[in-house]
Amino acid sequence: MAASYATRAEQYFEDRRQENRKRLLRVLIGSLVLAIYPILDQAFGWDQLGQWIPIFVFVILAMGLNIVVGYAGLLDLGYVAFFVIGAYGNAFLTSPNSWFVQQGWIPNWLQSFWPAMAVSWILAAIFGVILGAPTLRLRGDYLAIVTLGFGEIVPDFFTNAATVTNGPQGIGQIAKPPSIPLPGDREIAFNTVNQANWFWLVLAVGILSIFMITRLYDSRLGRAWQAIREDEIAAASMGINTVSTKLWAFALGASFSGFAGSLYAGYVRIVYPDQFQFSVSIIILAMVILGGIGNIYGVIAGSLIIGSFDRILATELTRPLNWAGERITWPPLQWLGDWMATHNVNSDRFLIFGLALVLIMLLRPGGLFPSSRRAAELSGDDDVGDDDDDTLYETRTDDTKLAGGSAT
Amino acid sequence: MDFEWTLFFQFMIIGLATGSLIALIALGYTLVYGIIELINFAHGEVFMMGAFFASTVVVLTGVTSDSSTGAIVAVLLLTLAASMIFSGVLNAGIDKLAYSRLRNAPRLAPLIAAIGMSFILQNVAIYWKGPNPFTAPDLIPREFRTYNVLQEWPLLRDWFADSTLRLRLLDVMVIGVTIPLLLILSWFVYRTQIGTAMRATAQDREAAALMGIDINRTIGVAFLIGGSLAGAAGMVALFYNNSGRFQMGFTYGLFAFTAAVLGGIGNLGGAVLGGFLIGLIWSYSDGFMGTYISGWGSQWTNSVIFGILILVLVFRPSGLLGQSVPDKV
Numbered sequence: 001m002a003a004s005y006a007t008r009a010e011q012y013f014e015d016r017r018q019e020n021r022k023r024l025l026r027v028l029i030g031s032l033v034l035a036i037y038p039i040l041d042q043a044f045g046w047d048q049l050g051q052w053i054p055i056f057v058f059v060i061l062a063m064g065l066n067i068v069v070g071y072a073g074l075l076d077l078g079y080v081a082f083f084v085i086g087a088y089g090n091a092f093l094t095s096p097n098s099w100f101v102q103q104g105w106i107p108n109w110l111q112s113f114w115p116a117m118a119v120s121w122i123l124a125a126i127f128g129v130i131l132g133a134p135t136l137r138l139r140g141d142y143l144a145i146v147t148l149g150f151g152e153i154v155p156d157f158f159t160n161a162a163t164v165t166n167g168p169q170g171i172g173q174i175a176k177p178p179s180i181p182l183p184g185d186r187e188i189a190f191n192t193v194n195q196a197n198w199f200w201l202v203l204a205v206g207i208l209s210i211f212m213i214t215r216l217y218d219s220r221l222g223r224a225w226q227a228i229r230e231d232e233i234a235a236a237s238m239g240i241n242t243v244s245t246k247l248w249a250f251a252l253g254a255s256f257s258g259f260a261g262s263l264y265a266g267y268v269r270i271v272y273p274d275q276f277q278f279s280v281s282i283i284i285l286a287m288v289i290l291g292g293i294g295n296i297y298g299v300i301a302g303s304l305i306i307g308s309f310d311r312i313l314a315t316e317l318t319r320p321l322n323w324a325g326e327r328i329t330w331p332p333l334q335w336l337g338d339w340m341a342t343h344n345v346n347s348d349r350f351l352i353f354g355l356a357l358v359l360i361m362l363l364r365p366g367g368l369f370p371s372s373r374r375a376a377e378l379s380g381d382d383d384v385g386d387d388d389d390d391t392l393y394e395t396r397t398d399d400t401k402l403a404g405g406s407a408t
Numbered sequence: 409m410d411f412e413w414t415l416f417f418q419f420m421i422i423g424l425a426t427g428s429l430i431a432l433i434a435l436g437y438t439l440v441y442g443i444i445e446l447i448n449f450a451h452g453e454v455f456m457m458g459a460f461f462a463s464t465v466v467v468l469t470g471v472t473s474d475s476s477t478g479a480i481v482a483v484l485l486l487t488l489a490a491s492m493i494f495s496g497v498l499n500a501g502i503d504k505l506a507y508s509r510l511r512n513a514p515r516l517a518p519l520i521a522a523i524g525m526s527f528i529l530q531n532v533a534i535y536w537k538g539p540n541p542f543t544a545p546d547l548i549p550r551e552f553r554t555y556n557v558l559q560e561w562p563l564l565r566d567w568f569a570d571s572t573l574r575l576r577l578l579d580v581m582v583i584g585v586t587i588p589l590l591l592i593l594s595w596f597v598y599r600t601q602i603g604t605a606m607r608a609t610a611q612d613r614e615a616a617a618l619m620g621i622d623i624n625r626t627i628g629v630a631f632l633i634g635g636s637l638a639g640a641a642g643m644v645a646l647f648y649n650n651s652g653r654f655q656m657g658f659t660y661g662l663f664a665f666t667a668a669v670l671g672g673i674g675n676l677g678g679a680v681l682g683g684f685l686i687g688l689i690w691s692y693s694d695g696f697m698g699t700y701i702s703g704w705g706s707q708w709t710n711s712v713i714f715g716i717l718i719l720v721l722v723f724r725p726s727g728l729l730g731q732s733v734p735d736k737v
Contacts, residue, residue: 075516077523134722141447141519145665146721149714152662160707278658282523289520347534354527358506361521365513 038196049195055307062303064256070294072249073229078151086261089120094175124258132250170272292367427687428586432641433664434679436634442674449522452661453529458495458642491643492636499635533654672730
């Protein structure tokens, strides 16, 4: 029996590897399709590249939050804090207006985009640990509120500590990535006019993130996260150090936010605290939950849906709504016509995000594209405290290969 | 610089008045958390809706500050009752609609639903009164708002003759609404049958159910009461601050939650204590600290209060008055 378990386990991981290879191939094909977009955009004059680049940054953010919320099951309501730290990290290091640069504390080699991005990345991870270390012993919902508090304090700090951060006006003239020289006299530049280059750069960073995160998910650490999420006490009994495992989740989740923030700062070239309100944390959370907590491809889909709604569709939908409103001339419906003619869908964005969160929780708690593991967890009526046997059974049955149900 | 006692007591008065509002809201968090262990994230918005409803009711009655005193008092009481009923029913309705279906889901599911609800309510509020702050309806006469009890009441006038300390009737009103409500609540929770059922459900839901307690009804009642306290706080806050905004629930709600945690969540006395403490910290940080620390002002208040929240949760997660409960296996 023991030997057969070992072979089954091996088979299981072999299957996983193949599945991952297949998925990675699909991601690459999908990315190639996306990579054509800037050419179409410019050819047809859609002029939406400036919207898609921030959306891609949010996709990276959502993937990072997914590590914390989806993989490790820790609800983080202040994820924006690390985004702020990443963005300001880049600004502090590279902007000539930065207080640190003016003090002459930043060596010259650090005052450019890529080294600053690496530093911001590490900085965000360190702050993840600083926040995580004292708070991770807390139960899930307390943790949510502490992170929320942190997410409020950090932008507040950047608003108020005006000597260093220039207050609400923020810091401008952040370094952009250096141009890449090409043979001949050409180069790949990252100026405001080179939107297509930015698009490809962010896309490449996104693909790299997907690769790193899928590798993480299948690593020993990734499996420890899932074990903790499913049953912390059982995981601890199996010898997983829950505190350090959770800390890693926080640090790695924060680090993705950090380099996304740094990238974003390099793109918009100015950071100010109002960009980073609580609602940003909620948008990212909605992306993760809509797509499917724990399933990175679901999260990507969810963030593309919400991001495109947030930045493109809401604006685009306003026009047909106004158009239709102007066509309603039937007197009993005049009020509706008037409302529709002047209404701006942009102001409803948060209403729709709120509705999405509630409806997803009620109707499809695993999200639109749930991960199979997570779906089994969420659908099991596991009232914490009494029928734990049931939970155990539920989570096992979906991994039939290990549980032995339909073993080959 | 000398310690300015007048200023110190002045901000204490403001802090106690604000604190009593926070205590009312914090009770709603604590009641619900005590029973179903849900942080009702939308509770601050229920408070805000109470303020909005109060404003609408006052406008509907048509009574203004020029009306007779009797009419103004009657409308104030009517508005208080109306806001309480509205917010109570709203809170219980949200529970029925969303949270009650997630009772057996993992803990984070109802919390996420509550966050969604809070956004929905904020946007409903924007449709209701627009995104900009609005002033409270003109109901409380200006003399009343500025009436300084310490200088105008015969007995107190002699004692505070040379003092610039001000205790406005408005401050008295806030505390005067809060204290009776707290007494009624404690009578309700400790002396009535349904209150006993609530405490039993909080201790052990299954055992309470086996004793014949209708769990869903009890939880519904907890939401109803918590919501109506928030409604009362909303109505009072509207007139106390003389303004309302769709975002007012966010700050008050988070501060009230901090108060509930500070006092020991699930503990009614703790919520009240925490409410007053947070109110005092709020007012001292807003006004008093600035005279001693240059550059200190209301902009740091959020950081101070969230800092306290984090410190309490880290060093004494059970709060000042709470008992630590081990995680259920």
